[in-house]
Amino acid sequence: MEILSDLNPAQRTAVTAPDGPILVLAGPGSGKTRVLTQRIAYLIREAGIEPWHMMAVTFTNKAAREMASRVSLILGGNPQGITLGTFHATCVRLLRRESSSLSKYDSNFLIFDTDDQRRVVAKAIADLNIDTSRFQPVRILNNISKAKNEIVTADRYSAYNYISEVTRRVYQRYQEILIANNAMDFDDLLMNTVLLLDEQPTILERYQRRYEHILVDEFQDTNTVQYELLTRLAAFHGNIFVVGDADQSIYRWRGADFRNIKRFQDHFTNSQLILLEQNYRSTQNILDAAKAVIRQNHDRVDKELFTDRTGGELVKIIEAYNESDEANAVLDIITALENQGISPGSCAIMYRTNAQSRVLEDAFIRADKDYRLVGATRFYSRREIKDLISYLRVVYSSTDSVSFARIINTPTRGIGRKTLDLFYAWADQHHWQPGEAILALVADSDLQHPFSARAYSALTHFGKKLSAWVELSKQITVGDLLDSILAAIDFRTYLDDGTEVGQDRWANIMQLRGVAVEYEEHDLGQFLEQVALVSDVDNLEDSADVPTLLTLHSAKGLEFPVVFIIGLVDGTLPHNRSLSDGEEIAEERRLFYVGLTRAKERVYLSYTFRRTSYGESEVTVPSRFLSDIPLDLVAGGDVRHRRQQTVTKASSWDWPASSSPRTPETRSRPRKQLPEPNLRTPRTERPRTPILTEAKYKSGQNVHHSKFGDGTVIESKLTGSDEEVSVAFPGIGVKKLVASMAKLEMKD
DNA sequence: GGATCTCATGTTTTT
DNA sequence: CATGAGATCC
Numbered sequence: 001m002e003i004l005s006d007l008n009p010a011q012r013t014a015v016t017a018p019d020g021p022i023l024v025l026a027g028p029g030s031g032k033t034r035v036l037t038q039r040i041a042y043l044i045r046e047a048g049i050e051p052w053h054m055m056a057v058t059f060t061n062k063a064a065r066e067m068a069s070r071v072s073l074i075l076g077g078n079p080q081g082i083t084l085g086t087f088h089a090t091c092v093r094l095l096r097r098e099s100s101s102l103s104k105y106d107s108n109f110l111i112f113d114t115d116d117q118r119r120v121v122a123k124a125i126a127d128l129n130i131d132t133s134r135f136q137p138v139r140i141l142n143n144i145s146k147a148k149n150e151i152v153t154a155d156r157y158s159a160y161n162y163i164s165e166v167t168r169r170v171y172q173r174y175q176e177i178l179i180a181n182n183a184m185d186f187d188d189l190l191m192n193t194v195l196l197l198d199e200q201p202t203i204l205e206r207y208q209r210r211y212e213h214i215l216v217d218e219f220q221d222t223n224t225v226q227y228e229l230l231t232r233l234a235a236f237h238g239n240i241f242v243v244g245d246a247d248q249s250i251y252r253w254r255g256a257d258f259r260n261i262k263r264f265q266d267h268f269t270n271s272q273l274i275l276l277e278q279n280y281r282s283t284q285n286i287l288d289a290a291k292a293v294i295r296q297n298h299d300r301v302d303k304e305l306f307t308d309r310t311g312g313e314l315v316k317i318i319e320a321y322n323e324s325d326e327a328n329a330v331l332d333i334i335t336a337l338e339n340q341g342i343s344p345g346s347c348a349i350m351y352r353t354n355a356q357s358r359v360l361e362d363a364f365i366r367a368d369k370d371y372r373l374v375g376a377t378r379f380y381s382r383r384e385i386k387d388l389i390s391y392l393r394v395v396y397s398s399t400d401s402v403s404f405a406r407i408i409n410t411p412t413r414g415i416g417r418k419t420l421d422l423f424y425a426w427a428d429q430h431h432w433q434p435g436e437a438i439l440a441l442v443a444d445s446d447l448q449h450p451f452s453a454r455a456y457s458a459l460t461h462f463g464k465k466l467s468a469w470v471e472l473s474k475q476i477t478v479g480d481l482l483d484s485i486l487a488a489i490d491f492r493t494y495l496d497d498g499t500e501v502g503q504d505r506w507a508n509i510m511q512l513r514g515v516a517v518e519y520e521e522h523d524l525g526q527f528l529e530q531v532a533l534v535s536d537v538d539n540l541e542d543s544a545d546v547p548t549l550l551t552l553h554s555a556k557g558l559e560f561p562v563v564f565i566i567g568l569v570d571g572t573l574p575h576n577r578s579l580s581d582g583e584e585i586a587e588e589r590r591l592f593y594v595g596l597t598r599a600k601e602r603v604y605l606s607y608t609f610r611r612t613s614y615g616e617s618e619v620t621v622p623s624r625f626l627s628d629i630p631l632d633l634v635a636g637g638d639v640r641h642r643r644q645q646t647v648t649k650a651s652s653w654d655w656p657a658s659s660s661p662r663t664p665e666t667r668s669r670p671r672k673q674l675p676e677p678n679l680r681t682p683r684t685e686r687p688r689t690p691i692l693t694e695a696k697y698k699s700g701q702n703v704h705h706s707k708f709g710d711g712t713v714i715e716s717k718l719t720g721s722d723e724e725v726s727v728a729f730p731g732i733g734v735k736k737l738v739a740s741m742a743k744l745e746m747k748d
Numbered sequence: 749g750g751a752t753c754t755c756a757t758g759t760t761t762t763t
Numbered sequence: 764c765a766t767g768a769g770a771t772c773c
Contacts, residue, residue, distance in 0.1 A: 059762045256762095
């Protein structure tokens, strides 16, 4: 049976597992996506299950797409009727189909994204006259989101202190606003689905009977609502097949709880456990390093990951003085690898925070090298994109007050604060949402209103346009509607102010237009739903052979022959914010683990002696995670000593050459009540590691390099325990080489 | 109503 | 340092 060929015994057991609850714990690179897709194919083809009776859920659109395409590849066609998609998309479909049973929404409800949510919270806070100076609105939003993840509705939310009392009130108002807008936020999509199933036993039963098999990817990332949704749906047939890895759980801060794995086992007492422990991705050395790191986390079930790719390159540790040296070192290595025939496109540079990409980008730009940056500002959250989408949303749904507020005076059209206040108050009197009000104003010229002639003219001018678009939207495609709006508001003139930024903005609009034009066959509502639920315009461009820059979070699920993880410094990885909490440090370690296990062939880990944070240079300590890796797997020095040393003799790393004398006026504001860093002197003074005090290479020295041939040293500078040698190779040029890595031979 | 200044803030981000 | 939100000024 070809579905089962090429599977190892454990994978085969999983794919062909009998009915009942199945828990597959899949280590990194163990072929979990493969198992999921083969399982679907197996169920359809061998077990004779109708695709219509199956549900497969993922967290990302990308994963869903990949699963769908792989299944159809095996089966030689798309399985018709299968429910396959993200949790959110699946819930939206269900909610729309059952919208007649939703008491507070109609089937055209909109989906509010994070940005919209912020605005709604701000509105709620304003409505309630709450003083925001005492806390950040986002914190309240966070609390609301957490509540929804726990299926706690506004009226069941109970307050136990000041902030939660504020949250309770804002939550209540927030929900009223959403309902008035006929909109759900991301969390609502999940929570309302579970609530609906709980309130409507017949609907629940219908879906329970329908889904004979439920399959779940990345189960460790489920939160409470998602878990509850799954257990409800699986209650009748009990065939729930979940795949996950607690060690790769890195979204705790978003409500994900890998304890759901344990919960699953406790709930489905008859569940079968299958371990996928063979890693097909990394070399033995890399895998061993990663295992040593993750083993430092407590309260976990150890998996015995193994690979038959014995040996391999050692994990290389790179020391750099500061971030730009670090970036240059990375670039140098990439160049060196390229000279060895390893393409730049096989390299990925990973970091903890997005801000770290900047220094890298600078280095790439200065070296005139291309790179690909993953993430950063998401396409659909760019201001101009959201503005334009807000136009579409108001056209589609005149109850959307959030979008209305966004566009009513963008581009400016003489409707200012005073006019707006009056307008909102007037709309409120009539129990209209602003969009409805402005349409009413132009629909009936005899309508009583309190506006001055000037305000009335400005309002109706816009209202007439809006009303025309609403009519148009029923007749023409989304693309044409978009063009019509762009022309009517002269968006290009507004955006493209001649600066580069302005041109980029307009280019983004054109990109959105391109997406819209492709949706010709769909209606506006479907288009808006896509835009809301699709994370980003497919970050394709896999073609370019250039290094990828990405955060450790966004690296999950990917793999690269060469992986750099930079900024391995306490405070960055693990991040400052996590240092006080063991659970959070454990998550940071998992993050590091995820990064390490992305690598197939080579891993480079780098740290700096100093870093600049918030404009101030400070001494740093090599990450505690570095010392988790056994020395025999590492090339590039014993970090343990360095950690000790840096802690005890932090100031000894001050480099007179680079650190400019601190003058009083460059001193930054005093640190807030941050606790003093816990830098206690170790009880036993460790012997100092020999620090290189003298350069091994001197200017004028003739050397030989395996790739570049013979050359002459121009200069050599010390970088702690290593030295960086600049060598001129005739006919090639000047190369900066790290002495311990370059394997230079002394000539003469 | 719009431009300009000041001050606080500073992780990660599947949908 | 760099960015964004709110206040203030024109």
